[in-house]
Amino acid sequence: MRPTVHDIAAEAGVSLATVDRVLNNRPGVRSVTRDKVERAIATLGYVRDVAAANLAKSRSYPLIFILPEGENAFMRGLEAEIEAARARSAVERTDITIVSVPAFDAAALANALDDARGHGPAGVAVVAVEAPEVVAAVARLREDGIAVVTLVSDLTGSQRDHFAGVDNLAAGRTAGSLMRRFLGSREGPVAIVAGSMRVRDHRDRLEGFTAAVNEGDAGRVLLPVVEGHDDPGEVEALVDDLLVAHANLAGIYSLGAGNRGLIAALEKAGRQSGICAIAHELTPYSRAALVSGTIDALLNQDAGHEVRSAIRVLKARADGLSMIEAQERIRIEIFLRDNLPVDPA
Amino acid sequence: MRPTVHDIAAEAGVSLATVDRVLNNRPGVRSVTRDKVERAIATLGYVRDVAAANLAKSRSYPLIFILPEGENAFMRGLEAEIEAARARSAVERTDITIVSVPAFDAAALANALDDARGHGPAGVAVVAVEAPEVVAAVARLREDGIAVVTLVSDLTGSQRDHFAGVDNLAAGRTAGSLMRRFLGSREGPVAIVAGSMRVRDHRDRLEGFTAAVNEGDAGRVLLPVVEGHDDPGEVEALVDDLLVAHANLAGIYSLGAGNRGLIAALEKAGRQSGICAIAHELTPYSRAALVSGTIDALLNQDAGHEVRSAIRVLKARADGLSMIEAQERIRIEIFLRDNLPVDPA
DNA sequence: GTATTTTTGATTTACGTACATCAAAAATTC
DNA sequence: GAATTTTTGATGTACGTAAATCAAAAATAC
Numbered sequence: 001m002r003p004t005v006h007d008i009a010a011e012a013g014v015s016l017a018t019v020d021r022v023l024n025n026r027p028g029v030r031s032v033t034r035d036k037v038e039r040a041i042a043t044l045g046y047v048r049d050v051a052a053a054n055l056a057k058s059r060s061y062p063l064i065f066i067l068p069e070g071e072n073a074f075m076r077g078l079e080a081e082i083e084a085a086r087a088r089s090a091v092e093r094t095d096i097t098i099v100s101v102p103a104f105d106a107a108a109l110a111n112a113l114d115d116a117r118g119h120g121p122a123g124v125a126v127v128a129v130e131a132p133e134v135v136a137a138v139a140r141l142r143e144d145g146i147a148v149v150t151l152v153s154d155l156t157g158s159q160r161d162h163f164a165g166v167d168n169l170a171a172g173r174t175a176g177s178l179m180r181r182f183l184g185s186r187e188g189p190v191a192i193v194a195g196s197m198r199v200r201d202h203r204d205r206l207e208g209f210t211a212a213v214n215e216g217d218a219g220r221v222l223l224p225v226v227e228g229h230d231d232p233g234e235v236e237a238l239v240d241d242l243l244v245a246h247a248n249l250a251g252i253y254s255l256g257a258g259n260r261g262l263i264a265a266l267e268k269a270g271r272q273s274g275i276c277a278i279a280h281e282l283t284p285y286s287r288a289a290l291v292s293g294t295i296d297a298l299l300n301q302d303a304g305h306e307v308r309s310a311i312r313v314l315k316a317r318a319d320g321l322s323m324i325e326a327q328e329r330i331r332i333e334i335f336l337r338d339n340l341p342v343d344p345a
Numbered sequence: 346m347r348p349t350v351h352d353i354a355a356e357a358g359v360s361l362a363t364v365d366r367v368l369n370n371r372p373g374v375r376s377v378t379r380d381k382v383e384r385a386i387a388t389l390g391y392v393r394d395v396a397a398a399n400l401a402k403s404r405s406y407p408l409i410f411i412l413p414e415g416e417n418a419f420m421r422g423l424e425a426e427i428e429a430a431r432a433r434s435a436v437e438r439t440d441i442t443i444v445s446v447p448a449f450d451a452a453a454l455a456n457a458l459d460d461a462r463g464h465g466p467a468g469v470a471v472v473a474v475e476a477p478e479v480v481a482a483v484a485r486l487r488e489d490g491i492a493v494v495t496l497v498s499d500l501t502g503s504q505r506d507h508f509a510g511v512d513n514l515a516a517g518r519t520a521g522s523l524m525r526r527f528l529g530s531r532e533g534p535v536a537i538v539a540g541s542m543r544v545r546d547h548r549d550r551l552e553g554f555t556a557a558v559n560e561g562d563a564g565r566v567l568l569p570v571v572e573g574h575d576d577p578g579e580v581e582a583l584v585d586d587l588l589v590a591h592a593n594l595a596g597i598y599s600l601g602a603g604n605r606g607l608i609a610a611l612e613k614a615g616r617q618s619g620i621c622a623i624a625h626e627l628t629p630y631s632r633a634a635l636v637s638g639t640i641d642a643l644l645n646q647d648a649g650h651e652v653r654s655a656i657r658v659l660k661a662r663a664d665g666l667s668m669i670e671a672q673e674r675i676r677i678e679i680f681l682r683d684n685l686p687v688d689p690a
Numbered sequence: 691g692t693a694t695t696t697t698t699g700a701t702t703t704a705c706g707t708a709c710a711t712c713a714a715a716a717a718t719t720c
Numbered sequence: 721g722a723a724t725t726t727t728t729g730a731t732g733t734a735c736g737t738a739a740a741t742c743a744a745a746a747a748t749a750c
Contacts, residue, residue, distance in 0.1 A: 002435050002706095004705095004706060004707085005706070005707065006706085014728075014729085015728065015729045015730070016729085016730085016731095017709095017728070017729060017730075017731090018727085018728060018729075020707080020708070020709075021727095021728090023707090023708095024707095024708075024709085026709090028726070028727055028728080029727070029728085030716095030717090030726085030727065030728090033727080033728080047435055047436065048706090048707075049400075049705090049706055049707070050436070051396035051397075051399065051400060051706085051707095052396075052400050052705075052706035052707045052708095052735090053706080053707050053708070054396065054707090054735090055394075055396060055397050055400065055705095055706080055707075055708095055734095055735045055736065055737095056706075056707040056708040056709085056734070056735055057707080057708060057709090057735080058734090058735060058736095088669075090347050090392060091392065091395070167684075170683060170684045170685075171684070173683035173684065174681055174683045174684040176683070177681050177682070177683040178681070181526070181527055182526055184529045184530075185529075208683075212683055302671075302676075304671045304672070305672075308669075308672060324433075324653075326647075326649045327649070327650075327653060329686060331647075331676065331678060331686075332684045333676060333678070334679040334684075336519055336522050336523070337522070338515060338518035338519045338521070338522040338553075338557055339512075339515045339516070339518065339519040339677045339679075340515075341674060341676075347736095349735095349736060349737085350736070350737065351736085359698075359699085360698065360699045360700070361699085361700085361701095362698070362699060362700075362701090362739095363697090363698060363699075365737080365738070365739075366697095366698090368737090368738095369737095369738075369739085371739090373696070373697060373698080374697070374698085375696085375697065375698090375747090378697080378698080393736090393737075394735095394736055394737070396736085396737095397705090397735075397736035397737045397738090398736080398737050398738070399705090399737090400704095400705045400706065400707095400735095400736080400737075400738095401704070401705055401736075401737040401738040401739080402705080402737080402738060402739090403704090403705060403706095403738095691750100692749105692750090693748105693749085693750080694747100694748080694749070694750090695746105695747080695748070695749085696745105696746080696747065696748080697744105697745080697746065697747075698743105698744080698745070698746080699742100699743085699744070699745085700741100700742090700743080700744090701740100701741085701742090701743100702739100702740085702741085703738100703739085703740085703741105704737100704738080704739085704740105705736105705737090705738090706735105707734100707735090708733100708734080708735090709732105709733090709734085710731105710732090710733085710734105711730100711731085711732085712729100712730090712731090713728105713729085713730080713731105714727105714728080714729070714730090715726105715727080715728070715729085716725105716726080716727065716728080717724100717725080717726065717727075718723105718724080718725065718726080719722105719723085719724070719725080720721105720722095720723085720724095
């Protein structure tokens, strides 16, 4: 049987009230006594029964999720997963609020973080934009003892407790390696379409891709990176131009969102162009393009996993508990036509 | 605020005791009254607070894991994950027992299942071997109201509640597709090394691979499947023979375990042989071979995820609760040298 | 209508923890 | 050594559910 507070009291030779004072760092305990109790806790290997504690406290976890607005299919999928988590609120004792901010707008994001702080939540999950004011806003949250998790895109130099997202350097490398192997000896340059170099994940992917696609001998020519700001229309125009300017284009790596535009441009050009296309994130559009052969490979991060992970970590941090590291590792999923999960629709 | 049993009692106009009788199907309630209570439950959207209920019941979940013995690195890794879960028993209210049985031995497995039944656990997780006596043993467990989850390898036609493992048909297809794309126009046949056709996962992988590697035109010659029974020594001898017999061998697909033998044979032959090797399961050996370039791609199933998933599902089933489907989907992970997770060691 | 059985209500204790109150004991100050 | 402050103990209530007991009420049988 698992030891309880009563066992600690007996072991330490103090009353239940004193054990309670130590466990919940309430004042009025001499350090000698505190030591006795802490020794008893260590000896018995006591761990607080979180379920019972939460019951007694009627605890709930108010959490705030901040993510970019706009028609980015991945972000809307992420939001759907947060909604799904909200539906489980009763069971999980969470109370989730979703806040939308303009994409790639550091000032707006910093404001949203400060607003969140005003509500005194137990934790905040945020899709970060890298900027000093955002780092500062996160620091303020942490000073108030609010747990912070970055979601999808990390925030360099910040005090965030955890990053719920993939290793984007490795993701870029993986894309580069696949591009290299899929192209084999085929001639022609490779184009790269990004969203914005303002977000860490895009920068990381670019770096990884560039390194891996030319690993060994290769000598593959990479065209200058173009930015489509995750906007389908913008991306489509950019890819149209690329296809015109480079008749012998061998491959395209789309490392951001707006794949609807990429797919439209490629299909206009006719897939017989034989261009090897690698993109990110499984959405209804990109899925269809993978099945039809317009896209050759998709790298994906499981939005549902990220959201559930963020919630677990925020709850654990709010209670000062540890987490199961391996469970919170977000995988870089590689989808070919052959290993697509069953369509949920 | 979430409704409680008190709210139901008030809503239905009955006493707390009656609500309790209905909720825990105790006898002695007229069907008219039972209906009243059930309507109140529906109206208020009551869901039992599992944490509070478990506290009141001092409930624990005795679980039994049955897996094959032997030096199969993947299975030993799986066992380590079960041990890790056992270390969390106090927090998760589980009480986990591990049972080992000879590999590929249906009779021994059926006996182990019957033994497990004798202990009256809340649930059983089992790495299945396909055989009628195993199916029958699982049926007996289910008759006793014991939840059953198959782990890694499924059991066709059985009454198991859930399968915690990957879609091995898709895994085989994925391997085939990668082999086809990686080989490109390179000449030469492809060899296939299996463990045993007695387990469902190996049969499925073979089927998927065969279909995908020759998709489209391809016309790749596949050598007859050889069985190494997941034994490194046996596998090494088989691969040695293959390399001698087929000087122009283009690729090898190892769909079972015993990769230590495969790697040894390939390295003896010298990797300049330029054979494209694709195998399953990330272990210390296969990881090193992937890094060194002896193996080109590894398909993996996350043993930790499978174990945690099995536990979640068994607990939920034991309580008659539903699960988060997406969370229990075990992914087919594709590892290249470029997206290897950080070495835990 | 009485006797019997079945159904329902009222009440209590328990699970492990949190939190509050008040009295008693110990330590500190002067 | 008395007065004051700090520390500790004893006790009770609460969280939401489970489970048990016993009495009261209602339904059924004869």
